[in-house]
Amino acid sequence: MSMSLSLARAVADAVLYEGYLLYPYRASSQKNQARWQFGILGPPGAAESGVGEDHEMFADCLLAPGPDAGLYVHLRFLQLQSRAAERLDDAGSFSPVDELTVGSARWLSWDEAVEQETVLGPFTLAHLPGLDRALVLPVDVPFGEDMEEVRDDAGRPAGRLVRRRRALHGEVTLSATAVDGRLLRLRVSVANTAGSVAEPPNRQDAIATSFIGAHVLLDLRGADFLSLLDPPDGAKEAAASCAQYRCWPVLAGPEGQTDVLLVSPIILYDHPAVAPESSVALYDSTEIDEILTLRVLTLTDEEKAEARATDPRAAAIIDQCEAMSPEELQQLHGILRNPHAEEIPDSGGSFAGTAEEPPAWWTPESEALVQPHLDAVVINGVPVARGSRVRVNPSRRADAQDLFFAGQTGRVTSVHFDVDGSTHVGLVLEKDPAADLHEGYGRSFYYAPEELEPLDDGRGNPL
Numbered sequence: 013m014s015m016s017l018s019l020a021r022a023v024a025d026a027v028l029y030e031g032y033l034l035y036p037y038r039a040s041s042q043k044n045q046a047r048w049q050f051g052i053l054g055p056p057g058a059a060e061s062g063v064g065e066d067h068e069m070f071a072d073c074l075l076a077p078g079p080d081a082g083l084y085v086h087l088r089f090l091q092l093q094s095r096a097a098e099r100l101d102d103a104g105s106f107s108p109v110d111e112l113t114v115g116s117a118r119w120l121s122w123d124e125a126v127e128q129e130t131v132l133g134p135f136t137l138a139h140l141p142g143l144d145r146a147l148v149l150p151v152d153v154p155f156g157e158d159m160e161e162v163r164d165d166a167g168r169p170a171g172r173l174v175r176r177r178r179a180l181h182g183e184v185t186l187s188a189t190a191v192d193g194r195l196l197r198l199r200v201s202v203a204n205t206a207g208s209v210a211e212p213p214n215r216q217d218a219i220a221t222s223f224i225g226a227h228v229l230l231d232l233r234g235a236d237f238l239s240l241l242d243p244p245d246g247a248k249e250a251a252a253s254c255a256q257y258r259c260w261p262v263l264a265g266p267e268g269q270t271d272v273l274l275v276s277p278i279i280l281y282d283h284p285a286v287a288p289e290s291s292v293a294l295y296d297s298t299e300i301d302e303i304l305t306l307r308v309l310t311l312t313d314e315e316k317a318e319a320r321a322t323d324p325r326a327a328a329i330i331d332q333c334e335a336m337s338p339e340e341l342q343q344l345h346g347i348l349r350n351p352h353a354e355e356i357p358d359s360g361g362s363f364a365g366t367a368e369e370p371p372a373w374w375t376p377e378s379e380a381l382v383q384p385h386l387d388a389v390v391i392n393g394v395p396v397a398r399g400s401r402v403r404v405n406p407s408r409r410a411d412a413q414d415l416f417f418a419g420q421t422g423r424v425t426s427v428h429f430d431v432d433g434s435t436h437v438g439l440v441l442e443k444d445p446a447a448d449l450h451e452g453y454g455r456s457f458y459y460a461p462e463e464l465e466p467l468d469d470g471r472g473n474p475l
Contacts, residue, residue: 016264053068070185
């Protein structure tokens with residue numbers, strides 16, 4: 013496996029489980045009654061009948077092939093696995109239950125998922141057919157059933173967990189078309205081909221026979237992918253001719269590498285990466301790690317117990333959040349990075365780190381001159397600074413919260429000049445009973461000078 017492909021898998025794994033389970037990670041939560049938000053390829057007819065998702069996705073990508081260029085296709089997805097809890101009664105029979113409790117352990121009947129990956133190839137790019145004679149490759153995942161015996165503290169059988177998976181059937185279609193004489197436009201299509209039924213499937217059958225979180229990693233040998241987000245000048249027209257349906261192709265792996273492409277159901281930028289500060293997979297769509305982690309820690313013991321009983325991955329989230337050190341929690345607050353950092357080679361020639369160069373406009377001297385608590389701005393011929401009284405007249409383009417304060421008076425707390433030449437005046441509202449508290453914590457509302465009307469002459473004298 014190439015290093016680019018290995019690094020791309022970290023992002024692909026995040027895509028695979030995005031939306032798998034939502035905070036508060038409990039089966040009883042309303043938001044977890046409809047899961048699997050991204051990359052669902054439903055069985056044929058499910059979308060038309062309103063019980064599932066479309067059965068297909070495809071994407072075009074551009075590449076500059078070498079004479080012996082080859083391609084591997086990695087189709088990755090989740091297969092739904094229903095987990096049924098069953099209790100053993102005195103007669104020796106197993107009965108399905110919503111919840112199985114044995115001693116201090118609990119299990120809920122719940123839908124889990126199993127990772128699946130199908131690797132196809134290698135394919136010689138020069139031999140791939142055009143769209144009219146596309147190469148069709150079947151993908152079949154068999155049904156499965158597993159049983160896990162549950163015993164009590166004395167070692168006696170008390171129940172079991174039965175996990176069942178429906179068979180999945182699909183196909184990957186590949187075609188290649190020459191573009192501009194030197195480039196190749198590769199189309200990758202993935203479709204769910206579950207056998208047709210006399211009547212449309214119901215919602216549960218549809219998701220049970222769906223490819224969930226479906227995405228593709230394309231691994232090139234002896235060729236280079238071209239970015240569709242920022243194509244070279246000579247390839248802009250070819251890039252504009254590429255089409256996508258329900259997925260988005262981006263360069264994957266480390267910056268500078270062009271041998272791996274991620275075809276994702278989520279719109280991403282080229283060379284996406286999981287932030288090193290994100291130490292816990294939270295699954296909740298577009299999560300903000302710090303907020304979700306703190307919310308997990310506020311769950312009651314009973315809520316945490318239910319989350320642990322819902323899914324092993326939910327249990328891992330609870331355990332990992334509870335085990336985080338103060339330093340790890342502080343790390344979640346984020347970090348500022350220079351997007352134009354230059355890599356610095358160490359003495360052995362390998363890259364030891366990045367140069368966090370300060371922006372060109374920043375100097376220690378210029379920062380020392382910034383004094384928001386002392387700076388002033390002239391409004392209607394009147395100098396306005398900390399302590400000045402003003403009336404708020406938000407512009408029509410202001411947000412709703414700003415408009416709520418129209419006509420109210422405030423006390424200026426600071427004046428800020430940003431690097432774009434704009435001015436922002438911080439203030440607290442005089443009618444706000446918590447104004448002193450907000451000012452003490454440095455919490456202000458910010459307005460442009462033209463949205464404020466001075467009420468004194470800057471020396472405390474009313475106008």
